[in-house]
Amino acid sequence: MIGGLFIYNHKGEVLISRVYRDDIGRNAVDAFRVNVIHARQQVRSPVTNIARTSFFHVKRSNIWLAAVTKQNVNAAMVFEFLYKMCDVMTAYFGKISEENIKNNFVLIYELLDEILDFGYPQNSETGALKTFITQQGIKGQSQTKEEQSQITSQVTGQIGWRREGIKYRRNELFLDVLESVNLLMSPQGQVLSAHVSGRVVMKSYLSGMPECKFGMNDKIVIDKQGKGGTTEDTGKSDLGGGSSGKQSIAIDDCTFHQCVRLSKFDSERSISFIPPDGEYELMRYRTTKDIILPFRVIPLVREVGRTKLEVKVVIKSNFKPSLLAQKIEVRIPTPLNTSGVQVICMKGKAKYKASENAIVWKIKRMAGMKESQISAEIELLPTNDKKKWARPPISMNFEVPFAPSGLKVRYLKVFESKLNYSDHDVIKWVRYIGRSGIYETRC
């Protein structure tokens, strides 16, 4: 198991050091600094073995988190724990920075004591932690006995992510379907790989211990219902918002927050759960079939002699004309020996950024089924360097108000038998946002 956990600043100074096991000595702190943080070469692996001691590290801005062990630990677990640790810290004091860590070092030690026992990760749900590890930390004696046992039963209980007795005057929930669409396209317009990785983020403000059921246009479910003859009126329960007319989508794979009953999903493919209070990520999913690619990039690069490049890039939007894409940015890489660039674009603004070796073309808004074009002349300095320019791909950023996977929320039902509010009383909001992930076209 994890033998020790260290947090360093960018200089390699230790901000937090907590040792759980005897086999990890103080010298381990220095070993990591010398061999990884101060190493001359770029780090080649997130796991480093130095003198039979293994170091796992992740970096958040310029803070290093390192977990140390001498055993054959579950490596995936250690990284998951480090990420979780970052999440917990962010939930408590915001951005992970040297300043924040120094200001909250007592709290961090307290957290580390709670969420890692003898190197074994324990309950690390922020919701539960916040009930008994507080910034002030003096709650100890002021609690009643009932409160105390409530805390412990929550921390160890089956529903460790939610406490009892939550009350809202207005029961409300927000669902955000956030998708990032990834594309790698060849210069000829052939899709080399494309996938959507999506997340359903839920913000719930519900009283009591509500039982929720979530439904979407999952192909397997729809097909099953079609066969069974128990077709619901999908039009009625559709919470609206999607743009495509697709009936159902094939989900390659999905993962759920731990509140979702996985065995039920496995057997019936129904998604039922008691949600944590506040914001959390209900599910993640991945699709690869029938993706709506919101933009198509058509590059044309021509080398005119040894000192000049002509670049022409056309972008085409490919969705309903009534919808608007926003925050569009096209990044066209330029060679390192670029001396000057002239750009002409019909829409938006384009600028050559020498420090980034790229032409950055920004368009605020663009409707569907439109097209726009940029052309640039790039002057090059003559070089003796025989090495050819690697031609990094043209990348794109954008945001569209629909889900490129075609996913639609069909319903989210809330049941709370003990309290007197029903599914109809809950105010529900659904929003779809599609963003570019790594959206690249080679040129």
Next chain:
Amino acid sequence: MTDSKYFTTTKKGEIFELKAELNSDKKEKKKEAVKKVIASMTVGKDVSALFPDVVNCMQTDNLELKKLVYLYLMNYAKSQPDMAIMAVNTFVKDCEDLNPLIRALAVRTMGCIRVDKITEYLCEPLRKCLKDEDPYVRKTAAVCVAKLHDINAQLVEDQGFLDTLKDLISDSNPMVVANAVAALSEIAESHPNSNLLDLNPQTINKLLTALNECTEWGQIFILDCLANYSPRDDRESQSICERVTPRLSHANSAVVLSAVKVLMKFMEMLPKDLDYYGTLLKKLAPPLVTLLSAEPELQYVALRNINLIVQRRPEILKHEMKVFFVKYNDPIYVKLEKLDIMIRLASQANIAQVLAELKEYATEVDVDFVRKAVRAIGRCAIKVEQSAERCVSTLLDLIQTKVNYVVQEAIVVIKDIFRKYPNKYESVIATLCEHLESLDEPEARAAMIWIVGEYAERIDNADELLESFLEGFHDESTQVQLQLLTAIVKLFLKKPTETQELVQQVLSLATQDSDNPDLRDRGYIYWRLLSTDPVAAKEVVLAEKPLISEETDLIEPTLLEELICHIGTLASVYHKPPSAFVEGSRGVQHKRLTSSAGSGESVESPDTGSAAVSEAPPTVIPSQGDLLGDLLNLDLTPPTSTGPPPTTAPGMQLGAMDLLGGGLDSLLGGDIGGSPAMGTGFGAPPAAMPASFNAPISGGLDDLFDLGGGGGLTMGTYIPPKSVWLPAMKAKGLEISGTFVRRSGVIQMEMTLNNKAMSVMSDFAIQFNRNSFGLAPAGPLQILTPISPNQSIEAALPLSTVGPVMKMEPLNNLQVAVKNNIDVFYFSCQYPISMLFLEDGKMERQVFLATWKDIPNENESQFQIKDCHLNSDAASNKLQGSNIFTIAKRTVEGQDMLYQSMKLTNGIWVLAELRVQAGNPNYTISLKCRAPEVSQCVFQNYETVLKN
């Protein structure tokens, strides 16, 4: 609140000031002071001097302050054990507190104070806490048992905590179950045979129930524990698999990977024709692909594991090639791993896509990545024959880019392509030759020189090209020098007329001006070959080369099986068994996959096309690394052991032969090691090697001195007593009894001829029938005087082994005809095969190792030698007297293993491994030989020698 100020106090006299503050009456000030102490501790300052003052702050109602003091205690209690006792009372009191959080905190902290004296006081509170009404306290206490076990294992057993811990597996609270499982698993690791976890269907059921309810971390503990269970039959393993598969949808990647581990392991138990088996295979792919959208560090862990899974069950991901395409922004460690998996998944169906990608990668920036991409193109060519042509043209395109390291890498792989597809792509040689000058890395230069030498007849100016390399011969690395030498010899054999001068030059450079023994030896052997028999030289040097294999750097099947059992863990990231990087007893147990017992079919079945995973045959040499390590150890000592034994007089000749033999061996050995084509077979020592490096060095030395010292003393050859070969009844009164002796390299048949007839016998002559090893009289039977009745005479007949050969049954049977003035008599006798063991039968260690590996396992036979009471050294000495030479000895768990070799007169080598267990009179011997028929004889010989 800005606590960061505590990090900046660096004044002198700080400790003194802190002391005063700690003893302050004001609570706030106290707390501030403790915070400062903790901050100093964090940055590595020694604040142990404040121990009593800090401990004094422990008695407080303020939970935050209490936690800080505890933190301090955990750090310094060990350096101040006596003072730490002061804290005990507070702990014991806190363990009785009304607040469960405080009870848990106390028991948690107490377990972290690793002071023997404290552990005694810990027992009672711990016992109570294990049975506490609050699950939070129980789950903390469960982990505390593991802590205590780490400090004092005996105490934990004596106090019966292990049983209580086992009971917790049935606890109603899932988190308590999970922590109890984690604690038990860890304790069980240090007691490999304790059966602590005692997994049976009932407990498994409890674990599976808890699995659905506990936290993500708890699920990991439980899954990792489940993976150690061996289901009784395929039905049970199927039902476990069914209950584990829902975990594949968990958001936590570690839960997913641990579930994959359980499934991969239990899948072995399922019959392949089962529908469920196919379903399971299909279910595994999507979650594995999803892991690739996790954060890069987790992607890395996932990819390392996928690499193993793909080798074990390629069918799972065979359609998912695209997800392994490298993204521009991937961190380099992710890129390199993806590339590896791409090559493993490359097949005829997807090769076009793969190649297009690889070509793209070859223009990237990172040098390592580009090199690997170029190498990958070569590997594709070798793997998928249909793509070879495209690969070659891609490589040629890349060579045209003239990027130095791309060109070099390309040439190295093209050499391999030539080896795989001879006489197909040689048209590109001209292009390659253009880039001769730009090659500055030894591997690329050597590869290019190999190409020039191999195809010298098609390259017009081959002699010029090679000559140009010759100019700076002494500045080249050994690899290049050796290759250049061979290439020029090849050239000479192909075009003898124009290149005589060149070959002279290189031979003299290699033999006279070089101090590298490998080079010199190779030079000499070429020289002699060329000068004695150019035709033979041609046969040797220009012999047809064996094909190179398709798959490279596959993990050895047994290691792969072990690693599959460690999916998700560090072992799977390093691709090394835990014993290679974990100290002490933990994790040294080797895990193995258990395959389906019911169906009786082997894991490997051709229709699934899985990577060759055969049940590993029982190899005698545990692992290459170990033996190699040992042999290297032997090498460390001065070469006394090979010298001639000092006492025995006829040893002189023997010594000389030995030297010659040794020299020849090392020469051959050097050749094998030095040639780059074959070198790959020796490279990449398995991971176990560093582990076995530390301890046995001194042992090896001792062994060696034993060998050297003992060698000269008891060198007596065992001579079997004479037995009657020809009874008088059958031979008209002539009785012949005799035996065989080998003295100073000469085999003699020693006979006693006894005349039991009434008349004088004379005119003796002897003749042998054709026999297995070509034994024949080296001269006439020398019996000069006639034998009168009742007289007996001794005769010694020297034998040669150049007679006609015919296989006999048994092998060592010899049919003899003796003639005298009366009649011709026939008899048959059996000679001990040790007569045929040559004095130069001591194989060079590396050659031994290579030969052992080289001889197929079917040729191995095992025998038991019963009731032998010698120790291994005495046995070794005894055997050496019969020209059975001990090459290496190692001791594993009280068992001595002697590695021995012997050489028969007809050039057959027999390799043996003799296992001697102290106190056990039964030896085990394994013999390996290219002619397995001799094994039986050799074994008999061992038996007779050892027992006499």
